[in-house]
């Protein structure tokens with residue numbers, strides 16, 4: 001097979017012909033596990049009448065004022081690149097928003113970078129901070145990207161067990177015990193995907209002391225901050241002396257139901273943001289101008305819509321948690337996000353078998369806890385970002401399924 005060279009040079013032969021196929025893909029990528037969520041959802045594709053508790057995205061459509069702003073931006077001809085860091089008007093709005101909400105001070109010129117999702121912000125942060133062999137501590141079960149991205153950057157993910165008995169949280173002591181000279185920092189996500197756990201200010205203060213004592217960096221993924229139900233969310237950089245040690249990641253996907261817009265932001269010390277921007281300018285150039293304009297509108301005028309969505313998620317949380325416990329799948333009450341993480345240990349089935357059988361027999365899709373690391377064995381992640389009606393029907397089906405398998409266990 002021949003291809004035309006990227007710059008119009010003479011055709012060249014693709015490497016697949018002249019190289020042994022095994023060697024084409026880098027060793028690091030070969031060793032990367034596929035996302036457990038994807039593997040499972042390949043099974044779901046093509047099945048009819050499935051109720052999915054699998055997806056990690058809001059079932060709401062983006063509020064109208066945000067959509068309208070984007071439409072208007074297109075009509076007005078905003079179709080070009082922006083500065084690498086993102087529109088200054090959006091960075092200023094983020095700065096004002098963080099000040100208003102949390103009393104945080106970030107300089108829009110040098111301490112804020114607009115990214116293509118928290119996904120990109122996270123990747124940039126790890127790339128900017130990690131040298132070969134550096135260790136990053138990651139509480140597990142964990143969001144699927146953290147370990148693989150750390151490995152791709154040459155770092156070493158070191159997983160800490162989030163104790164179910166402690167509401168799926170890691171303690172300051174645990175972080176300290178696992179820190180050595182090669183430890184660069186901690187990746188913390190709260191409220192958490194997949195467990196829904198979040199941390200109180202007191203717990204965060206204890207963690208902050210360890211971060212300071214061992215000269216660590218914190219990558220704090222707070223994408224679910226607006227979905228904290230039982231207490232006020234405390235951003236990590238608001239803690240004493242933590243602003244200079246934290247890369248604060250947040251975005252629009254969850255709070256404003258904007259997953260498809262691919263827009264987020266990273267805040268941090270100016271040298272870290274400059275390093276991240278250096279990578280971003282080569283890989284991404286900038287985020288979509290239309291999404292940036294929409295994001296600005298989101299921050300300015302959507303408080304009510306955010307609160308309404310949060311109220312509905314909370315209503316669903318009360319329902320799903322009480323139903324799961326009633327059914328016999330014991331489930332702690334998640335403090336945030338939109339995930340329940342029930343134990344299926346009493347059924348005697350593995351997470352994967354439970355999820356596969358539930359899908360086959362009752363057409364309910366939920367993610368095996370092992371998709372979030374081996375410590376997720378014995379659990380399932382169920383997203384309640386789906387309608388109340390769907391949740392009711394899903395719980396009835398799960399109840400039937402559990403009743404049927406229980407006698408054999």
Ligand SMILES: Cc1ncc(COP(=O)(O)O)c(C=O)c1O
Pocket residue numbers: 056116117118119120143189192193221223251252253259262263264
């Ligand atoms: C914890 C966490 N971080 C980051 C992301 C990705 O967010 P974004 O859509 O902003 O890339 C997700 C998406 O599910 C998530 O759960």
